[in-house]
Amino acid sequence: MTPQAALHLVPAAAAAEFGRDLLDCLRRQPHAIAPKYFYDATGSQLFERICALPEYYLTRTELAVLERHVGEMAALIGPGAEIVEFGAGSLTKVRLLLDALDSPARFTAIDISGDHVNAALAALRGDYPGLEMEAIVDDFTRMETLPVWRVGHPRRIGFFPGSTIGNFTPEEAHRFLSTASRLLRGGGLLIGIDLVKDPALLHAAYNDAAGVTAAFNRNLLARANRELGANFDPAAFAHYAFYNPQQRRVEMHLVNQAQQEIRLLGQHFVLLPGEAIHTENSYKFTPESFAAMASYCGFAPAAQWCDPERRFAIYWLAAG
Numbered sequence: 001m002t003p004q005a006a007l008h009l010v011p012a013a014a015a016a017e018f019g020r021d022l023l024d025c026l027r028r029q030p031h032a033i034a035p036k037y038f039y040d041a042t043g044s045q046l047f048e049r050i051c052a053l054p055e056y057y058l059t060r061t062e063l064a065v066l067e068r069h070v071g072e073m074a075a076l077i078g079p080g081a082e083i084v085e086f087g088a089g090s091l092t093k094v095r096l097l098l099d100a101l102d103s104p105a106r107f108t109a110i111d112i113s114g115d116h117v118n119a120a121l122a123a124l125r126g127d128y129p130g131l132e133m134e135a136i137v138d139d140f141t142r143m144e145t146l147p148v149w150r151v152g153h154p155r156r157i158g159f160f161p162g163s164t165i166g167n168f169t170p171e172e173a174h175r176f177l178s179t180a181s182r183l184l185r186g187g188g189l190l191i192g193i194d195l196v197k198d199p200a201l202l203h204a205a206y207n208d209a210a211g212v213t214a215a216f217n218r219n220l221l222a223r224a225n226r227e228l229g230a231n232f233d234p235a236a237f238a239h240y241a242f243y244n245p246q247q248r249r250v251e252m253h254l255v256n257q258a259q260q261e262i263r264l265l266g267q268h269f270v271l272l273p274g275e276a277i278h279t280e281n282s283y284k285f286t287p288e289s290f291a292a293m294a295s296y297c298g299f300a301p302a303a304q305w306c307d308p309e310r311r312f313a314i315y316w317l318a319a320g
C-alpha cells in the first residue's frame, strides 16, 4: 500500500459501512441514520449551495466573525502551529486562519467526502505552495486512529468550524471533545457553534425557498441507489425540518408519501406512506451550555467571539 493510499478510508469499506448502517436504519423503528452519509461528491456540492443561500445565516455569520477577529485568534494560537481541520469541506474558512497565522507548520484536512476535499486541497496547495499539507479521507469520530497524530507536535490546533459539532448527539459530542482535548494537549481547538435563537430564523435556514436543503436531504437516498443499488424513489419523500425547542435542535426527516417496496443488498422492506427516516439533528447551544460541556471534556474555554446579533460564536478552547 502506498503512503498516499494509507490516508484514505478504502472506498469498498466505506460503501460496506453505509450499507450496514442503512440496513440497520430500515430494520429499526424509528428509522434513523447518521448525517455523515449526506456527503458524497453530490452532497458536498449541494452543501456548498446551501452555504450561499440567503436563509442560511450560519456560513456568512461565521465568516464575518472570523474576518473580524482572526488576528486575535492567531495571536492566541501562536507561531509554528500545526492545524488539523475536522470536516474540512471546501477549505474556505481555514484560508482566513492560515493568512493570519505566524508561520503555520503544517495543515491536515480531515473529511469523509473524498473527491470534494481532495479538490479543495489541490486548490489550497496552489495558493500556499510553501505549506506542507495533506488530506485524510476518513471519519473524524475515529480521530485517534488517524495517521495525523503519528509525529508529535508541540502545538497542534484543531479547527472545527460550521457548527458541525451540532450534528452529534450530546454523548457523541462529549466523546469527540474529550478525545480532542487529549490529542490536542499543549494546543487547543478553535470551534464554531450555532447559538439558540428565534425559531423562525432556524426554521427558514433549514427550509430554503429554492429547495436546496430538500435536495441535500433526499441525496441520501439517491446516493443509496447509486452506491448500493437500492431502488428508493427520492421524489416520493417529503423534506421535513423543524426546530425542537425542548431538545434545542433542528431535526431533519424524510417522510415517505407513497408505499414503496425497497430492495437493499438482498433484503426487502416495505415503507408505508407517512413512514419517516430521521436524517439529521443540528443542536444549538447557549454560550453557557457550550462552555460547560467543553470544560467537562477537559478544555479551558479561554476566548469567545460572536456576531453583533449573537447568532453564531467561535470558541478558543485551550487544551492544557
Ligand SMILES: C[S@@+](CC[C@H](N)C(=O)[O-])C[C@H]1O[C@@H](n2cnc3c(N)ncnc32)[C@H](O)[C@@H]1O
Residues within 6 Å of the ligand: 035, 036, 039, 044, 047, 051, 059, 086, 087, 088, 089, 090, 093, 110, 111, 112, 113, 138, 139, 140, 141, 160, 161, 162, 163, 164
Ligand atoms: C456542515 S459541513 C461543514 C463544512 C465546513 N467545515 C464549513 O464550515 O462550511 C460538515 C463537513 O463535515 C464532513 N463530515 C461530516 N461528517 C463527517 C465525519 N463523520 N467524518 C469526517 N467528515 C465528516 C462533511 O463531508 C462536510 O464537509
